[in-house]
Amino acid sequence: GAAGLGDPGPLEDVVIDRYYIPKICLREVQMGDFIRYHYNGTFKDGKKFDSSYDRGATVAGVVGVGRLITGMDRGLQGMCVNERRHLIVPPHLGYGSIGVAGLIPPDATLYFDVVMLDIWNKQDKLQITILSRPAPCNRTVQSSDFVRYHYNGTLLDGTPFDSSYSKGSTYDTYVGTGWLIKGMDEGLLGMCAGEKRSIIIPPFLAYGEKGYGTVIPPQASLVFSVLLVDFHNPKDGISLEHLEVPASCRRRAVPGDFLRYHYNGSLMDGTLFDSSYSRNQTYNTYIGKGFIIPGMDQGLQGVCVGERRRVVVPPHLAYGENGAGDIPGSAVLIFDVHVIDFHNPEDPVEIETLYRPEGCNATSRHRDFVHYHYNCSLLDGTRLFSSHDYEKPQEVTLGTNKVIEGLNRGLLDMCVGERRVLIIPPHLGHGESGARGVPGSAVLRFEVELISMEEGVPEGYLFIWHGDPPASLFEQMDLNKDGEIPAEEFSTFIKAQVAEGKGRLMPSSDPGRVIADMFRNQDRNQDGKISPEELKLKSDEDQEKIHEEL
Numbered sequence: 001g002a003a004g005l006g007d008p009g010p011l012e013d014v015v016i017d018r019y020y021i022p023k024i025c026l027r028e029v030q031m032g033d034f035i036r037y038h039y040n041g042t043f044k045d046g047k048k049f050d051s052s053y054d055r056g057a058t059v060a061g062v063v064g065v066g067r068l069i070t071g072m073d074r075g076l077q078g079m080c081v082n083e084r085r086h087l088i089v090p091p092h093l094g095y096g097s098i099g100v101a102g103l104i105p106p107d108a109t110l111y112f113d114v115v116m117l118d119i120w121n122k123q124d125k126l127q128i129t130i131l132s133r134p135a136p137c138n139r140t141v142q143s144s145d146f147v148r149y150h151y152n153g154t155l156l157d158g159t160p161f162d163s164s165y166s167k168g169s170t171y172d173t174y175v176g177t178g179w180l181i182k183g184m185d186e187g188l189l190g191m192c193a194g195e196k197r198s199i200i201i202p203p204f205l206a207y208g209e210k211g212y213g214t215v216i217p218p219q220a221s222l223v224f225s226v227l228l229v230d231f232h233n234p235k236d237g238i239s240l241e242h243l244e245v246p247a248s249c250r251r252r253a254v255p256g257d258f259l260r261y262h263y264n265g266s267l268m269d270g271t272l273f274d275s276s277y278s279r280n281q282t283y284n285t286y287i288g289k290g291f292i293i294p295g296m297d298q299g300l301q302g303v304c305v306g307e308r309r310r311v312v313v314p315p316h317l318a319y320g321e322n323g324a325g326d327i328p329g330s331a332v333l334i335f336d337v338h339v340i341d342f343h344n345p346e347d348p349v350e351i352e353t354l355y356r357p358e359g360c361n362a363t364s365r366h367r368d369f370v371h372y373h374y375n376c377s378l379l380d381g382t383r384l385f386s387s388h389d390y391e392k393p394q395e396v397t398l399g400t401n402k403v404i405e406g407l408n409r410g411l412l413d414m415c416v417g418e419r420r421v422l423i424i425p426p427h428l429g430h431g432e433s434g435a436r437g438v439p440g441s442a443v444l445r446f447e448v449e450l451i452s453m454e455e456g457v458p459e460g461y462l463f464i465w466h467g468d469p470p471a472s473l474f475e476q477m478d479l480n481k482d483g484e485i486p487a488e489e490f491s492t493f494i495k496a497q498v499a500e501g502k503g504r505l506m507p508s509s510d511p512g513r514v515i516a517d518m519f520r521n522q523d524r525n526q527d528g529k530i531s532p533e534e535l536k537l538k539s540d541e542d543q544e545k546i547h548e549e550l
Contacts, residue, residue, distance in 0.1 A: 010090055010091075010092075011088065011090035011109070012090070013074070013090070013093070014071045014074045014075045014087055014088065014089055014090070014093060015086075015087070015088035016075055016085055016086075016087060017085060017086035017087075018083065018084075018085055019084055019085065019086060020082075020083060020084035021080065021083055022080055022081070022082045022083060025080035025081075025083070026080075026081075027080070027081070027119050028077075028078045028079065028080055028119075029063055029076055029077050029078060029079045029116065029119055030063070030064075030077070030121075031063060031064035031065075031077065032062065032063065032064055032065065032121065033062070033063050033064075033119050033120065033121050034060065034061070034062055034118075034119070034120050034121065034122075034203075034219060035060070035061060035062075035063055035076060035079075035116065035117075035118060035119055036058045036059065036060045036117045036118035036217065036219060036220065037052075037058060037059055037076070037114055037115060037116050037117055037118075038052045038053055038058055038059070038114070038115050038117065039051070039052050039059065039112050039113060039114045039115075040052075040053065040112070040113045041110060041111070041112050042110075042111045042113075043108060043109070043110070043111065044109055044111065049103055049104055049110075050103070057217065058117055058118075058217055060118075060217075060218060060219040063076055063077060064077070069089065069093065069094050069095065070093045070094075071087065071089030071090070071093035071094050071110065072087070072089065072112065074093070075087035075089065075112070075114070076114065076116070079114075079116040079119075080116065081116055081117065081118065081119060081156050081157055082115070082116065082117075082157050082158070083115070083116050084113070084114065084115045084116075085112075085113075085114050085116075086111070086112070086113055086114075087110075087111070087112040087114060088109065088110075088111055089109065089110040089111075089112065090109055091106075091107040091108055091109060094108065094109070094110045095108065095110075115157075116157075117155065117156065117157045118155065118156045118157065118219070118220055118221050119156070119221075120202045120203060120219075120221050121202075122204070124202040125202075126183055126186050126187055126199065126200070126201060126202075126205060127198075127199070127200035128187055128197055128198070128199055128200075129197065129198040129199075130195065130196075130197055131196040131197060131198060131225075132195065132196045133192055133194075133195045133196075134192055134193070134194040134195065137192035137195070139192070139193075140189075140190045140191060140192055141175055141188050141189055141190060141191045141228070141231050142175075142176075142189065142233070143175060143176030143177075143189065144174065144175070144176055144177065144233060144234075145174070145175050145176075145231045145232065145233050146172070146173070146174050146175075146231060146232055146233065146234065146330065147172070147173060147174075147175055147188055147191075147228060147230075147231040148170040148171070148172045148228075148229045148230050148231065148328070148330060148331065149164070149170055149171055149188070149226050149227060149228045149229055150164045150165055150170055150171070150226070150227045150229060151163065151164050151171060151224050151225060151226045151227070152164075152165065152224070152225045153222060153223070153224050154222075154223045154225075155216070155217075155220055155221070155222065155223070156200070156220070156221040156222075156223060158223075161215040161216055161222075162215065169328065170229050170328065172329065172330050175188050175189065175231075176189070181201065181205065181206050181207065181222075182205045182206075183199065183201030183202070183205035183206050183222070184199065184201065184224065186205070187199035187201065187224070187226070188226070188228070191226075191228045191231075192228065193228055193229070193230050193231060193268040193269065193332075194227075194228065194229075194268065194269055194270075195227075195228050196225070196226065196227050196228075197224075197225075197226045197228075198223065198224070198225055198226075199223070199224045199226060200221060200222070200223050201221065201222045201223075201224070202221055203218075203219045203220055203221055203222075206220065206221070206222045207220065207222075227269075229267070229268060229269050230267060230268030230269065230331060230332040231268075231332070232314040232315065232332050233314075234314075234316060236314040236316075237298075237314075237317070238295045238298050238299045238311055238312060238313050238314070238317060239311075239312040240299060240309060240310070240311060240312075241309070241310035241312075242307070242308075242309055243308040243309060243310055243336070244306075244307065244308035245304060245307050245308075246304050246305070246306040246307060249304035249305075249307070251304070251305075252301075252302045252303060252304055253287060253300060253301060253302060253303045253304075253339075253342045254288070254301065254302075254344075255287060255288020255289070255301065256286065256287075256288055256289065256344060256345075257286070257287055257288075257342045257343065257344050258284070258285070258286050258287075258342060258343055258344070258345065258426075258441060259284070259285060259286075259287055259300060259303070259339060259341075259342040260282040260283070260284045260339075260340045260341050260342065260439070260441055260442065260443075261276075261282055261283055261300070261303075261337050261338060261339045261340055262276045262277055262282055262283070262337070262338045262340065263275070263276050263283060263335050263336060263337045263338070264276075264277065264335070264336045265333060265334070265335050266333075266334050266336075267327075267328075267331055267332070267333065267334070268331075268332050268334060273325070273326040273327050273333075274326070281439075282340050282439065284440065284441050287300045287301060288301065293313065293317065293318050293319065294317045294318075295311065295313030295314070295317035295318050295333070296311060296313065296335065298317070299311030299313065299335070299337075300337070300339075303337075303339045303342070304339065305339055305340070305341050305342065305379050305380075306338075306339060306379070306380060307337075307338075307339050308336070308337065308338050308339075309336075309337050309339070310334065310335070310336050310337070311334070311335045311337060312332065312333070312334050312335075313332065313333045313334075313335065314332055315329075315330045315331055315332060315333075318331070318332075318333045319331070319333075340378070340379065340380050341378065341379040341380070341442065341443040342443070343425040343426065343427075343443050344425070345425075345427060347425040347427075348409075348425075348428075349406045349409045349410050349422055349423065349424055349425075349428060350422065350423035351410055351420055351421075351422055352420065352421040352422075352423075353418065353419075353420050354419040354420060354421060354447075355417075355418060355419040356415055356418045357415050357416070357417045357418065360415035360416075360417075360418070362415070362416075362453075363412075363413045363414055363415055364398060364411060364412055364413060364414045364450065364453050365398070365412065365413075365455075365456070366398055366399040366412065366456070367397060367398060367399050367400075367456030367457060367458065367459060368397070368398050368453050368454065368455060368456040368507070369395065369396075369397045369398075369453065369454040369456055369506075369507025369508065370395065370396060370397075370398060370411060370414075370450060370451075370452070370453045370454075371392075371393040371394070371395045371450075371451040371452045371453070372387070372393055372394055372395075372396075372411060372448050372449060372450050372451055373387045373388060373393050373394070373448070373449045373451060374386065374387050374394060374407075374446050374447060374448045374449075375387075375388070375446070375447040376444060376445070376446050377444075377445050378439070378442055378443070378444065378445070379423075379443050379445055384437055384438060384444070385437070393451045395509060396408075396411075397456060397506070397507060397508075398411060398412060398456070399459070404424065404428065404429050404430060404444075405428045405429075406422065406424030406425070406428030406429050406444070407422065407424065407446060407448075409428070410422035410424070410446065410448060411448065411450070414448075414450040414453075415450065416450050416451070416452055416453060417449070417450065418449070418450050419447070419448070419449045420446075420447075420448050420449075421445065421446070421447055421448075422444075422445070422446040422447075422448060423443060423444075423445055424443065424444045424445075424446065425443055426440075426441045426442055426443060426444075429442070429443070429444050430442070430444075454507035455504070455507070456506065456507055457504065457505075457506045457507075460538070461506065461538060462505065462506045462514050462517055462518045462521070463494065463503055463504070463505050463506065463514075463518060464503060464504060465497075465502065465503045466501065466502055466503055466504070467502065469537060473535065473537070474532045474535050476493070477489065477490065477493045477530075477535070479492065479493065483531075483532070484529040484530065484531055485529060485530040485535070486528065486529045487516070487519050487528070487529075490515070490518070490519045490522070490530065491512070491515050491516075491519070494515050494518065495511075495515070498511075522534055522535055522536070
């Protein structure tokens, strides 16, 4: 019984204590696998005889091919990455009765504390796990594409060695042209913009036996967590997506047109870098003249008023490798555009007749006095002004610069009762500066109806005779024959000529004011009465001016 409590005798096999097993074990060491591990080697009394930690380098080798002592070959099999084991290796599975001169005595039992760091095999392939993929995905990365991506790079045991996030910028490169390690060249193929992947790369598709600097040891498997931000091909042109096209599109924008549009500008990952909406103001520019980036110059051609369009612009048609402001270098840009209006500097007023009375013989002409109703709006339907908001129709003498030129032209040659739609370009409207309530460079839409009109008089005249004026005009105008004409006599005489159909005043809503202006023009010394020397017909005055100039 006493002998049974003594030393059990020599070990027959390796003793394995798996004192730490990771919760997730994707792979176990098999015969023929390449492995990387750290270890401390001691004798039973705790004295250290070897340590990979002291050398500052992991051990790399192949399991089960006789390159390790038999005890280690057996003790490492079945290990997971990050697993920790205590191994007790008896002498006949270690260095036997010979030992290692100066290091391990004969018949020594060896104690190893091992942590497994990496496992791979020559038959391994790239391991790709798609973590998330946006829908829809209309295009994927192909060889020769230029990609921008973020990544975290770790060794198989989770030790980080590099990260684009820590540098604050994406990693930008071509795919399939040898600029990347082979595993990344393959692992990025087929990705969508916005996709996240985990890519596990065996050493022979990474940095192999040499490793890389001090951060990637030789024969290390690499794990990359990748987010593809965007990609393009140097041969790409712009791509268009017509989100909303008005049913009636009578005209499409061409080079040389001036556009007003709203837009949101974003990167392929959805990051907003600019928006006209945030400024509450459209972006106004010519297209086809190089005033904007080439991709937008192309992408806005052919748009309709009111159209919503998505324009995807590769970097060589945008801000190139250098980027601009919040736009990183080599970034693909996405513009969601809403076209408010456009015009050409050569555009006339567009006139569409909605209704014209039958048997219309008299139409409005230059200098006529007209009454009209109108509704004014922008081309996107935004209401601006309406004469219906007031008690009376609008009134104006055509050709007197009292209304914008486009409206003046649109009111010419109309019949009473006629209704029209007028499209007025800004150079015939309120121009680049706009007006109160009217944006700069805005195209205006007027719905007009002519209510009434009065025949006008030539420019510069306040009154014209229908026939020849009286031969003795002063005598007839001097009603009390006192040799002078006060304002009352002048007004009475002119009103009588109009009533008898011998002449007409310049049309106005206030005829008395027109007569008062006529009197002031004739009362040249402003003494309140007209003398025979002061009274002159305008035709005579014009003739005198010609002689003076000659």
